[in-house]
Amino acid sequence: MGRVYRTSKIFLALILPLFYSLPSNAIDIREVKSKMGVTAWLVENQNTPVISVAFTFRSGSISDPVGKEGRASFVAAMLDQGAGDLDAESFQARLEDLSISLRFNAGIESFSGTLYTLKKNSSEAFNLLSLALTKPRFEKKTVRRVREQIIARLKSNLERPEVIASRAWYNNVFKNHAYGRPVGGSVGSLTKVSVQDLRQFVLEKLTKDKLIIGVSGSISASELSPQLDKIFGILPVFRKEKEFPKPNLLTIEKPIVIKRDVPQSTVIFGQLAVQRNHPDWYATYIMNRILxxxxxxxxxxxxxxxxxxxxxxxSSWLRPFEKIGLITGNVATKNSRVNESLKIIKDEWRKAAVLGFSNKELENAKKYINGSFPLTLTSTRKIAGVLANIQYNRLGINYLTRRRFLINSVTIDHLNRVAKRILSPSLLSIVIVGEPTNLSSIEVPMKTPYGSN
Incomplete structure (x- = not known):
């Protein structure tokens, strides 16, 4: 299925010692354009016998029809379950026999995949990927089996406090907007997704105008170009995407508590921040690192x-969408200490907004952010993913050489101005799963929206 992949132990033992690490400014990115108009970014490395491909389509679960949430994730689980003349068992056998890793994943605004193969098997690997994207079988018996597996996994996940809290948080702050619907859907919605719904997603959402590709490893530009046409060339060229309105982020005035008989509570908190293309993004990124x-x-x-x-x-993290940006976080603590933990979180939010950060904190954050970034470039897989991510965020092909400058250009005045503008304890929306004590809150029923029903 989409998130399950097979890679032999022999393959891993061979490849792991060959992973390489280069300074980000030493990586040479080439833009490769095929005869059929497919574009990819390539980092060539002939010192390793592997090729990694990362690709993303700018469409995801946000396009799932109302009442059929989880469709995109369902497609991700089905694409390697038979394609062309190969049924599910035969397709999986080919992947395993050739030590090919093929994965698909659905996000809210993206549908992505990765291919990892030995160069000597790359022709067959590219053929299997092409079949998966353009000729998925969606056989009824396979759809039925995969649906049952997805629902079983979903039911298990819906027992996890962090999953319950996250779903409830997004549903409440994004009421009546697609951002508030879970990528994985619900038992009820998954049951309603038909084979035709799966085919419609592939036809309408996996199109060349939405496609982003990053490639790294033992392949040259001249070798890659015809393979791009082989894999992606026959995809539909264009399909107009439905425009979704910018959401209004609602603030939950009192913490929502979803009662669960557990020894500790799981807390999700968050508020409005900035989008990835905002001029204050890098200051916000540093702010979150310190906070x-x-x-x-x-x-x-x-x-x-x-x-x-x-x-x-x-911890806290930034969550940028196309139309809005968030800063969210979580903590898990004893039921009796939830109130104390939340007070500290709000106090730190307030201190950062009112008093700001110190020069030492700023410099330490810059050192960490710049120093740790090369760790994202230590394998062909990681590099291919970074190339796709840079394109997805429209950062430009010279981003790797500019990134350190963008981080270092944030001044203490800019950082503290952004913290003052963004951070507000009164705007923090909070959802708690557990049995917290001594807390003024709003209790909701056991069944939450998009849960098991």
Whole structure:
């Protein structure tokens, strides 16, 4: 299925020692255009016998019909379950026999995939990918089996407090907007998705005008160009996408509590921030790193874990959509200490907005952000993914050489001005799953929107 892939242990043992790491400004990105108009970015590396391809279509679950949420994810799970003359078992056998990794994944605004293969098997790997994208079988018996597997996995996930909290948070802050609907759908909505719905998604959403491709490994530009046509050339050229309105982010005035008999509560919190193309993005990125970025050096981690031992971890992150941007976070703590944890989070939010950050915090954040970035370029897989991501965010082919400058150009005045403008404890929307005590909140029923019903 879409998120399950097979790679032999022998293959991994052969390839792992060959992964390479280069400074970001030493990576040579070439734009390759095929005869049929398919464009890809390529980082060639003839020192490794593998090829990685990452591709993304600018369409995802946001286009799922109302009542059929989960359609895009269903397609992602089906594309490697038989294509062309190969049924599901034969298709999977070819992948395993040739040590080919093929994965698909649906996001809210994207539908993506990755291909990882030895160069000697690349012709067959490219052929299998082409078949998956252009001639998926969607046999009824396979659709039925995969649907049952997806629903079983969904039911299991819906027992997890973090999944319940996340779904409830997005549903409440994005009421009546597609951003508020879960990518994976519900049991009820998945049951309604038909074979025709799956085919319609492939025909209408997997088109060349929405396509982004990154390639890395043992393949030259002249070799890649005809393969781009072989894989993607016969995709539909264009299909007009439905325009979705910019959502109004609603603020949950009192924390929503979804009762669960668990020893600790899971908390999701968040508010409005900025989109990826906003002039304040890099200042916001640094702000989040200092405030709650993953790791042990953030303010939230220092106050909640290191000083008070309230939780094993707490973090925040940026979530940029096409039409809106968020800063969200989570923490899991004892039911009796939820109120204390939330007070600290709000206090740190307020301190950052009112008092700002120090020059030392800014410089340490810059060092970490710049110093850790090369770790995203240590394999052909990672590089292909970075190339696709840069294109998806419209950052330009010279982004890798400009990134350090963009980070370093953020001044302390700019950083603190952004923190003052964005961060507001009163705008934090909070959802809690558990049985928190001494907390003024709104309780909701056990069944949440887009849950198991």
């Amino acid at each position: 709650g970025g993953r790791g042990f050096s953030s303010r939230l981690m220092e106050e909640i874990r290191e000083k008070r031992g309230l939780a094993y971890g707490v």
